[in-house]
Amino acid sequence: MDKPYKWTFWKREFTSPILLASGTAGFGLELMEQGFLTGAAAVISKATTLAPREGNPPPRIVETRFGLLNSIGLANPGVDEVLDTLLPQAACLPCPLIINVAGETVEDFPAVIERLEESPVPFGYEVNVSCPNVAAGGIAFGASPEIVERISTLVKSISSRPFSVKLTPNEGSIVESAKAAEEGGADAVTVCNTFLGMKVDWRTGKAPLKRNVGGYSSPALLPLTVARVFKTSEATSIPVLASGGVNRAEDILELLAAGAAMVQVGTWLLRRPDAARELRESMISLLEGSP
Amino acid sequence: MDKPYKWTFWKREFTSPILLASGTAGFGLELMEQGFLTGAAAVISKATTLAPREGNPPPRIVETRFGLLNSIGLANPGVDEVLDTLLPQAACLPCPLIINVAGETVEDFPAVIERLEESPVPFGYEVNVSCPNVAAGGIAFGASPEIVERISTLVKSISSRPFSVKLTPNEGSIVESAKAAEEGGADAVTVCNTFLGMKVDWRTGKAPLKRNVGGYSSPALLPLTVARVFKTSEATSIPVLASGGVNRAEDILELLAAGAAMVQVGTWLLRRPDAARELRESMISLLEGSP
Amino acid sequence: MIIEKEEILPGVYRIKFEVPAPYFIEAQPGRFIQLEVSHDPFPVTRRPFTISSVSESSVEIVFEAVGRGTGILAEADAGRSLRLLGPLGSGYRLDPGKWLLIGGGLGAAGFPGLAATVECDLLLLGASSQDKLLTIRETETVTITEDGSSGRKGLITDLLETVHWEAFSSIALCGPIPMMKAVIDMMPVAARAITQVSAEARMGCGWGACEGCSVPKAGGGFLKCCSDGPVFPADSIDWERWEGIH
Amino acid sequence: MIIEKEEILPGVYRIKFEVPAPYFIEAQPGRFIQLEVSHDPFPVTRRPFTISSVSESSVEIVFEAVGRGTGILAEADAGRSLRLLGPLGSGYRLDPGKWLLIGGGLGAAGFPGLAATVECDLLLLGASSQDKLLTIRETETVTITEDGSSGRKGLITDLLETVHWEAFSSIALCGPIPMMKAVIDMMPVAARAITQVSAEARMGCGWGACEGCSVPKAGGGFLKCCSDGPVFPADSIDWERWEGIH
Ligand SMILES: Cc1cc2nc3c(=O)[nH]c(=O)nc-3n(C[C@H](O)[C@H](O)[C@H](O)COP(=O)(O)OP(=O)(O)OC[C@H]3O[C@@H](n4cnc5c(N)ncnc54)[C@H](O)[C@@H]3O)c2cc1C
Ligand SMILES: Cc1cc2nc3c(=O)[nH]c(=O)nc-3n(C[C@H](O)[C@H](O)[C@H](O)COP(=O)(O)OP(=O)(O)OC[C@H]3O[C@@H](n4cnc5c(N)ncnc54)[C@H](O)[C@@H]3O)c2cc1C
Ligand SMILES: Cc1cc2nc3c(=O)[nH]c(=O)nc-3n(C[C@H](O)[C@H](O)[C@H](O)COP(=O)(O)O)c2cc1C
Numbered sequence A, B: 001m002d003k004p005y006k007w008t009f010w011k012r013e014f015t016s017p018i019l020l021a022s023g024t025a026g027f028g029l030e031l032m033e034q035g036f037l038t039g040a041a042a043v044i045s046k047a048t049t050l051a052p053r054e055g056n057p058p059p060r061i062v063e064t065r066f067g068l069l070n071s072i073g074l075a076n077p078g079v080d081e082v083l084d085t086l087l088p089q090a091a092c093l094p095c096p097l098i099i100n101v102a103g104e105t106v107e108d109f110p111a112v113i114e115r116l117e118e119s120p121v122p123f124g125y126e127v128n129v130s131c132p133n134v135a136a137g138g139i140a141f142g143a144s145p146e147i148v149e150r151i152s153t154l155v156k157s158i159s160s161r162p163f164s165v166k167l168t169p170n171e172g173s174i175v176e177s178a179k180a181a182e183e184g185g186a187d188a189v190t191v192c193n194t195f196l197g198m199k200v201d202w203r204t205g206k207a208p209l210k211r212n213v214g215g216y217s218s219p220a221l222l223p224l225t226v227a228r229v230f231k232t233s234e235a236t237s238i239p240v241l242a243s244g245g246v247n248r249a250e251d252i253l254e255l256l257a258a259g260a261a262m263v264q265v266g267t268w269l270l271r272r273p274d275a276a277r278e279l280r281e282s283m284i285s286l287l288e289g290s291p
Numbered sequence C, D: 001m002i003i004e005k006e007e008i009l010p011g012v013y014r015i016k017f018e019v020p021a022p023y024f025i026e027a028q029p030g031r032f033i034q035l036e037v038s039h040d041p042f043p044v045t046r047r048p049f050t051i052s053s054v055s056e057s058s059v060e061i062v063f064e065a066v067g068r069g070t071g072i073l074a075e076a077d078a079g080r081s082l083r084l085l086g087p088l089g090s091g092y093r094l095d096p097g098k099w100l101l102i103g104g105g106l107g108a109a110g111f112p113g114l115a116a117t118v119e120c121d122l123l124l125l126g127a128s129s130q131d132k133l134l135t136i137r138e139t140e141t142v143t144i145t146e147d148g149s150s151g152r153k154g155l156i157t158d159l160l161e162t163v164h165w166e167a168f169s170s171i172a173l174c175g176p177i178p179m180m181k182a183v184i185d186m187m188p189v190a191a192r193a194i195t196q197v198s199a200e201a202r203m204g205c206g207w208g209a210c211e212g213c214s215v216p217k218a219g220g221g222f223l224k225c226c227s228d229g230p231v232f233p234a235d236s237i238d239w240e241r242w243e244g245i246h
């Protein structure tokens, strides 16, 4: 982190370590319009799947006392529409775009990526293995190191673009899955994703989310991410992209110190669309001010 | 929950659903002296192991912005001293005492419990399978349903007292492990324990905890506990003892609504030694006030 | 910065914010702002409020304290600075001709700006009681309340029988979902086609990125309340599915 | 409730709390209280402070604002109510005879109560500068500061050369661990045996339940700062291991 502060990731140099997390920045288009991409090294797109997905029934966002539950259900227009409409527009982004890819079967991942290879726009991919594996009864792909390795190998075999495997903190062992991703040829792992969470109204006994459980995010989860980043970066030699709990410049510096190569900002972006600029600026002041 | 509010657990009736969580109430002796056990259904002792354990090097308690990291390392005087000194004193507790048991090998659990059977004091046991399994390279016992089932079967075979298996949220699948505990004969599962967490000082790059990672607890983790209690209580028919994130009466009611039979209070007890009374009282007011 | 705050009805507040640049004056009626209610990270998301009226240097909202975020806002004093994002979303299509405005409770919060912009001929306002009834100046208003404390006693649908639907070329409808659905169900088909509704949904971002604010779309799928709306043609919404959400 | 608050040195505050019952008056010097610094759940744990002095209806602490919890306390005004737990732990064994008190910086915070109780013959106080030097009334005091702004210039250990150790039957020592260790290392063995030190550790509960507050014990294992101490015979501590912690 020498002045003039640079972070190298996937052979590119960036002046910021901040990535905009999947699902919280769309394809970066709305942020670009407002000039809010300053400070972001790259945008990670919302999940793209083979077929269009409506997503889960609303409400999809529910607040808890100290965090946020979401149940978006990977709503997206499908890879065709992404290729036809969104990627051409995203060609104008002032920073690279990483496409987050999700699937219902192991084969979905290479299938989506094969299509995305047709476009010159993607800088790389983020393979979201936190989603439920329909064939395995809904257990996340990421829970099984064997499946993580298989998906990684498949993706590697059809694309020369770099990709990160986005692991789940909810099932299995994140360290074993990270090792499996590396083994399969992944160029990074993303650690991690939302934690399984739920809210129940004790008066009615009902959960506001129709599927009961959702993905929980909160600045209070930062120490969980720090631990997992530390452990996976110790156990692998590929870059670790931290994701979870960042809302201050100190949080970014802490995750970098724990072993992260780059740091994602997700939920906080919903609140502060210009978070990348704000956080990067205050991070630089902290670095300048430090002895 | 009919008036005069009663909760039945392990064939006993209690006027409170609150259990004092392992490691945060000692053996209840200090609290008893101050009259602070009012409102507690039972005390769960700190972990007891076969041999005495010094515990981890200090500092053992580190605060983060929104929670607490601990690295106590199961410090305890060992089962002999527990039998000779602590249990005789605990015979005077105004409420039952559940002994939390930890081990380094599968065989440690039945060995400790076999000794504890000599005392008339324990109401039951809580088998902490969140601790690292030395033989399996430090992966928690709880990560493997097979091992959870084996430990449960072993414990069942040597004791007629009821026991709960305290699961880990950090590795494996908590639902599969809960089913395995039931299969092995457990009379309850405790869901769950602290989450693996870490803090790093970005200026020095050092972690304040000597072992780097520790157990993280925070009121902000409540939705994580709610989700896991909901899922395990759906998947099993034994009582689920909720543990994690409680610091308000509403939290207790929410966990009960999510499927918990009883609710533990841990970290909050460090701050409010009379938490059981306070929480029970305000819970009753909420219940009375509700339509 | 909050420059004025007033409790206009019990638990209902009008807050006027100073805004640095005059871009709000351009905001068409029906657009909204996202307010950061606390300096803490909690609650995590901003809270959306319809722009009630605007001037060169200010923007006004009218809101009811119903929970945590609005509760914090209700305590905020003049002089307090809050981050404000907006104007967001797309508002009413401002067609010429006579307008009929139908509002239920706080649903009328956005009507002052609209009434000042279009040719508003009639305003129907319903609420549970006078305590919840907003007044909108300089417009012919007929009110109805469930307890009869203002205007007729009854539901807003009771006022619809006498409406000459053909007299209007645009209709604006805003209120709780069941109220809006009841109104829509009573309308002649032709009136439905000229009705625009202002929708509400729990929001994540407010600017189109998170897919959090879904409103069921006629014919399947979802609309994004924040960027496709919050004002929608009544016909674009799947009212059956929408009612089922709540 | 806070009834008095004063910034006695830059960043160092004296706070007096009203306490309902007179049980603090019995608290032997060296015991401590646990203060809940915020109404929020965060920071989660209480903060421990040595009781500086007591009366029938009040208890006083002296503290330095070094972080989050003490920062909040430094902002608290008189009239504010805070939950206070105590008196906790065990204090100095109050042996008769002449006492020597040795304090480094804020380590002397507990000395006023002690000096008022025992026959204190000499008080040695060291600090980085006068700005950090507490004054304890009515006791013969020799001071030393690193920058020479009060008393001699130097470290507290520089004052020890002239001490007539045999003149004292008890010694109280309190300050940062390296300072205490340096003092202990310079003492004759006999003086060590009559020295009581007041220890600090990060605390969880403060009342003996969590095993959070370990202080390395001479001969292996750990002492609990909160319930075995915070005042310990100097000989019961493993100074090498303790120094290694920080
Ligand atoms: C585009 C738009 C414009 C709005 N304009 C106004 C307005 O002008 N005046 C006004 O009083 N209110 C308006 N609302 C509703 C307002 O945003 C909510 O009342 C507010 O967000 C509740 O926040 P809270 O923290 O107080 O409630 P919470 O404590 O979070 O919840 C209290 C109750 O409010 C409901 N609620 C929470 N968030 C929303 C939301 N985003 N939309 C609808 N209901 C919600 C919850 O279901 C719950 O029943 C608008 C909402 C939207 C989406
Ligand atoms: C028995 C006992 C008596 C004490 N008496 C006094 C007193 O009379 N006056 C006084 O000013 N201070 C006293 N302390 C120290 C005081 O408790 C800490 O300064 C305070 O807890 C720091 O809280 P914070 O939130 O401001 O610091 P944080 O923001 O949590 O941390 C700031 C710094 O303080 C250190 N620290 C945090 N907690 C403790 C702790 N429990 N003990 C020691 N260091 C800590 C951290 O390592 C860190 O470097 C005492 C501590 C103990 C254990
Ligand atoms: C509204 C929302 C939608 C999300 N959608 C996706 C997604 O489509 N794909 C994905 O891999 N992660 C998704 N995530 C997870 C985030 O990318 C991020 O990993 C997680 O929220 C933790 O980071 P944070 O604490 O910074 O939010 C989503 C999170 C939120 C809050």
Ligand SMILES: Cc1cc2nc3c(=O)[nH]c(=O)nc-3n(C[C@H](O)[C@H](O)[C@H](O)COP(=O)(O)O)c2cc1C
Binding pocket: B021, B022, B023, B024, B046, B047, B070, B072, B074, B100, B128, B166, B192, B193, B194, B215, B217, B218, B219, B243, B244, B245, B246, B264, B265, B266, B267, B268, D204, D210, D212
């Ligand atoms: C200081 C401390 C010590 C603990 N020691 C133990 C232990 O010995 N055995 C155990 O099973 N759990 C232990 N726990 C975990 C708690 O019992 C509890 O499951 C966890 O902290 C989550 O609940 P909480 O949020 O109410 O604290 C400990 C927790 C803390 C904070």
Ligand code: FES
Binding pocket: C202, C203, C204, C205, C206, C207, C208, C209, C210, C211, C212, C213, C224, C225, C226, C227
């Ligand atoms: S609130 Fe995020 S897309 Fe509408």
Ligand code: FES
Binding pocket: D202, D203, D204, D205, D206, D207, D208, D209, D210, D211, D212, D213, D224, D225, D226, D227
């Ligand atoms: S602080 Fe808990 S045992 Fe000392």
